[in-house]
Amino acid sequence: MFEKVLVANRGEIALRVMRACKELGVKTVAVYSLEDADTYPVKYADEAVCIGPAPAASSYLVAANIIAAAKNTNADAIHPGYGFLAENADFARACADNGIVFIGPAPESIERMGDKSAARETMKSCGVPTVPGSDGCVDTAEEAAKFAKEVGFPVLIKATAGGGGKGMREVHQPEELEIQYKAARLEAGAAFGNDSVYLEKLVLRPRHVEIQVLADNFDNNVSLCERDCSIQRRHQKLIEEAPSPALTDEIRRAMGVAAIKAVRATDYKNAGTIEFLLDQDGRFYFMEMNTRIQVEHPVTELVTGTDIVKEQLRIASGEAMSCAPRAPFAPFGHAMEFRINAEDPDYNFRPCPGTITVFEAPSGPGVRTDCYVKSGSKISPFYDSLVAKLIVYGQDRQEVIARAKRALQEFKIEGIATTIPFHLKVLENEAFNKGTFSTDFLETQMGEM
Numbered sequence: 354m355f356e357k358v359l360v361a362n363r364g365e366i367a368l369r370v371m372r373a374c375k376e377l378g379v380k381t382v383a384v385y386s387l388e389d390a391d392t393y394p395v396k397y398a399d400e401a402v403c404i405g406p407a408p409a410a411s412s413y414l415v416a417a418n419i420i421a422a423a424k425n426t427n428a429d430a431i432h433p434g435y436g437f438l439a440e441n442a443d444f445a446r447a448c449a450d451n452g453i454v455f456i457g458p459a460p461e462s463i464e465r466m467g468d469k470s471a472a473r474e475t476m477k478s479c480g481v482p483t484v485p486g487s488d489g490c491v492d493t494a495e496e497a498a499k500f501a502k503e504v505g506f507p508v509l510i511k512a513t514a515g516g517g518g519k520g521m522r523e524v525h526q527p528e529e530l531e532i533q534y535k536a537a538r539l540e541a542g543a544a545f546g547n548d549s550v551y552l553e554k555l556v557l558r559p560r561h562v563e564i565q566v567l568a569d570n571f572d573n574n575v576s577l578c579e580r581d582c583s584i585q586r587r588h589q590k591l592i593e594e595a596p597s598p599a600l601t602d603e604i605r606r607a608m609g610v611a612a613i614k615a616v617r618a619t620d621y622k623n624a625g626t627i628e629f630l631l632d633q634d635g636r637f638y639f640m641e642m643n644t645r646i647q648v649e650h651p652v653t654e655l656v657t658g659t660d661i662v663k664e665q666l667r668i669a670s671g672e673a674m675s676c677a678p679r680a681p682f683a684p685f686g687h688a689m690e691f692r693i694n695a696e697d698p699d700y701n702f703r704p705c706p707g708t709i710t711v712f713e714a715p716s717g718p719g720v721r722t723d724c725y726v727k728s729g730s731k732i733s734p735f736y737d738s739l740v741a742k743l744i745v746y747g748q749d750r751q752e753v754i755a756r757a758k759r760a761l762q763e764f765k766i767e768g769i770a771t772t773i774p775f776h777l778k779v780l781e782n783e784a785f786n787k788g789t790f791s792t793d794f795l796e797t798q799m800g801e802m
């Protein structure tokens with residue numbers, strides 16, 4: 354195991370990683386921007402190094418400063434958390450070049466999955482189901498028309514460098530194709546500096562179901578079941594749960610098998626997530642692979658009894674993962690995560706940074722809160738608005754829903770607006786209670802929200 358790990362992140366995930374380190378007897382180094390100097394993760398770490406001013410582009414995204422901090426403190430590894438440099442292949446390479454272990458997959462794996470069209474082709478060649486579409490990029494509007502005719506309308510034009518929905522255009526009629534094709538390329542070029550696009554048949558009313566995987570260097574490749582992340586707003590997840598209310602044991606097994614097939618075929622190591630679209634007929638298709646720890650990892654931890662961050666540390670340090678002997682996993686009980694963001698659901702979820710005057714987290718059976726704030730903490734306008742994650746566990750979905758209501762009501766956050774009232778409203782919704790929602794839940798079920 355490592356002696357000392359530098360955590361190249363902030364907020365709740367920095368604290369989450371440090372807690373895993375502490376349990377493994379690993380010393381921790383925090384890096385922080387001037388804006389974050391007084392935050393709890395910085396105090397919690399054994400050592401802390403300032404890496405620049407508030408803007409992420411001048412601090413948490415400056416690879417050279419972070420690597421210098423690791424060298425100066427003799428850290429043997431860097432955990433990137435999520436966001437920032439977590440899926441930056443050049444950063445992973447720079448770590449290796451400086452004799453520091455990057456706690457994550459190989460740079461080649463990050464690169465392969467970062468190109469969404471190439472990732473799709475890789476998966477297809479591994480025998481993982483993909484949505485019918487263009488094999489590779491579509492370079493002209495004529496070529497787009499040819500593919501659209503082949504797979505049939507409606508189609509979806511996607512940016513190769515995309516992810517998270519940017520540069521995506523739906524096309525429902527042949528007449529719209531040329532305009533939307535050009536618009537997608539312009540948007541992708543502006544957003545990513547890369548205007549290449551590809552095309553897929555549009556899956557109607559899909560669910561977002563993703564499989565968590567772990568792979569070590571001892572040929573242990575395990576699937577930790579799925580998470581259903583269909584409750585989103587503009588590609589920001591708000592509620593995640595495991596198991597998915599939409600999966601039969603048969604589909605769950607098939608999805609897990611597909612995910613492991615992909616992991617083996619690409620020699621992927623460490624933790625990863627394979628995102629699938631699940632259509633209304635129970636068929637699933639590869640969407641993207643995330644090569645980082647994800648915000649919603651705790652729901653998987655609760656239904657599988659694993660500590661995913663500790664497994665990441667074990668795998669990266671050259672040990673075998675400790676959960677492999679218990680695989681294959683069948684989900685035990687049910688878990689849901691509610692993202693408590695500093696956003697006002699009454700005003701289009703506008704960010705509400707500011708000082709939290711009172712903060713009291715719920716407790717009691719089946720309740721976990723991952724957060725980094727206390728009464729008096731400030732939510733900075735410079736970073737994302739995640740304040741806390743409420744993760745609720747119970748024997749079945751019904752118990753979890755009742756428990757979540759109780760826990761959300763116990764939460765006391767004053768001084769800023771949060772997404773708690775939104776979550777309480779969702780918990781009263783019939784489609785949510787039945788588990789029959791898809792990714793259009795917010796628009797179709799929550800009215801003006």
Ligand code: MV4
Pocket residue numbers: 484509516517518553554555556557559560561582583585588630640641792
């Ligand atoms: C799709 C799709 C329907 N059909 N692909 C959204 C983000 C990006 N990762 C891929 N996305 C989608 N790809 C096909 N062929 C619908 C979406 C999509 C979506 C997916 C998951 C969760 C929420 C979503 C919201 C809108 C669109």
